[in-house]
Amino acid sequence: MKNAIACLLLATLIACTKKEDKLQEQTTDAHPELVITNYYVNGTSGNDANAGTTATTALKTIQAALNKTTEGAGSTIYVAGGTYKERLNWPHSGASAAEPITLTNYSGGTVILDGVGATNNAQNAMINVSSKSYLRINNIRIANNIRSFASGIYISGAGTDVQITSCRIYNIGWTSDSTAVPSSANNANPLVIVGTTQTAYSQIYVGSNQIYACNTGYSEGLTMSGNVNNFLIENNIVHHIKNIGIDMTGHYSWTGAPDSVNFARNGNVKNNVVYNCVSPVATSGGIYVDGGKWINIEGNTSFNNGAGITVGCENANNTAEGINIRSNFIYNNKEAGLVIGSNAAGSKVAWSSATNNTLFKNYTNGGWGGEISLQHTDHITLSNNVVQSASNIVVIALLGYTSTNLAMNYNKYYTASGTANTITFDWGGINGTSYGSLATFKSGTGLDANSTYGIPTFINSTLATLNLHLASGSACINAGDPAFVPASGELDIDKQSRKQNNRVDIGADETAL
Helix, strand or coil: CHHHHHHHHHHHHHHHHHHHHHHHHHCHHHCCCCCEEEEEECCCCCCCCCCCCCHHHCECCHHHHHHHCCCCCEEEEEECCEEECCCEEECCCCCCCCCCEEEEECCCCCEEEECCCCCCCCCCEEEEEECCCCEEEECCEEEEEECCCEEEEEEEECEEEEEEECCEEEEEECCCCCCCCCCCCCEEEEEEEEECCCCCEEEEEEECCEEEEEECECCCCEEEEECEEEEEEECCEEEEECCCCEEEEECCHHHCCCHHHCECEEEEEECCEEEEECCCCCCCEEEEEEECEEEEEECCEEECCCEEEEEECCCCCCEEEEEEEECCEEECCCCCCEEECECCCCCEEEEEEEECCEEECCCCCCCCCCCEEECEEEEEEEECCEEECCCCEEEEECCCCCEECCEEECCEEECCCCCCCCCEEEECCCCCEEECCHHHHHHHHCCCCCCEECCCCEEECCHHHCEEEECCCCCCCCCCCCCCCCCCCCECCCCCECCCCCCCCCCCCCCCC
16 A cells, blocks of 8 residues: 555645745745746736736736746736636746746636637637646636537646646536437536646646536546646535546546556545536446546545446556545445446456445435445455445445455444345355345355444434434444554544544544544
């Protein structure tokens, strides 16, 4: 797991750099060596013939301000509140983390980039960035871009130190018809970063954004694809996407990246809320790793999606590995809460774990389906999870797939039957057996030796007022693996210490007694 720990440390460095950037921008006067040129934009009173260096000599268009920036020099573009009918092309890189090129709103104004009737109509993206570094996009709203292969923010090529913060991206779609059924040729990307060369796009921070009401077809709400290395996706709200919410992919030839580096890696996906991401044609995870590597998915809330959190590898003869799914609330999704494994020939998910998650009444589609679904896997650990099913089915190892070197222990199960003698582990993908009780599953597989059956006892288990934190007296408190040691920086769903009172709790919530 050293790769997972390394990626956490790298992502922490990004967050620290982000905070340092803000401090340095605020204290430029005290550090004259930092030169950041400010430009101002006002769509009502500005004029592109102006210098643009003060609010009273503002430019009229954002593109004019971007064009005034200089390659390798820091600039901040302040945009007055208003609606701007522009498709922007980002022309230059900043100088460094301390001297980036920043696009932001001015004096708290609401800035909307609107695709209806926008300039630069040949460009599909509202903001297009090609191989630029040291850039910031902050507090900008991007809306109403409807066309084939529409994008909100599209970043491609290679570069470093990109931060997208506090933006809203909505109504980006391949069609405006919300009932249309897409084919694989129908795509739209609200926010996508694609590494396309041997050199990675690296040090990516995507934080505190809202992405919603987007008709993405076969694409996703927030995407990292190709040669993308070292990223942190945190505190975003992604909802009402007509496919996957957040996606980290690998091994797709369309990116152009060399095979050896053609996958998103060394990343953290933390404390996001993802809901109502449902495709009309395929399983759509709220959060999905598809062929990525060394990624932590921690502290997220995923509900009402196609599936809760999925890890797979759709491209043949490849592997997703080093994926740690931990301390997430996952509930009321249409299919399984967790889907782990590949369905592609020669591919699998390996050396990964799902620990300390709370899964509650997923598979709302009904029929034969469980909280956890396994396909081709190797060296997967499932431990310290609360698994409360709306039916009596908890875990399915799907027929036609293989799960080797599987470890399961210290899980807490509860089902609709209310009895440990009526609980189903469908083990068709491993030995062709379906186990109808926890005891027979333990004796037949040697798994879940210390797992138990019983009510987890949440603060509120009524869906309309659901609160999946552990109630006082819950049997899950201080009941996890006694040998559990948190990874460096690992926290619970509330960003509190993952292990308290000398023993970890079962589930996403760690309760202080």
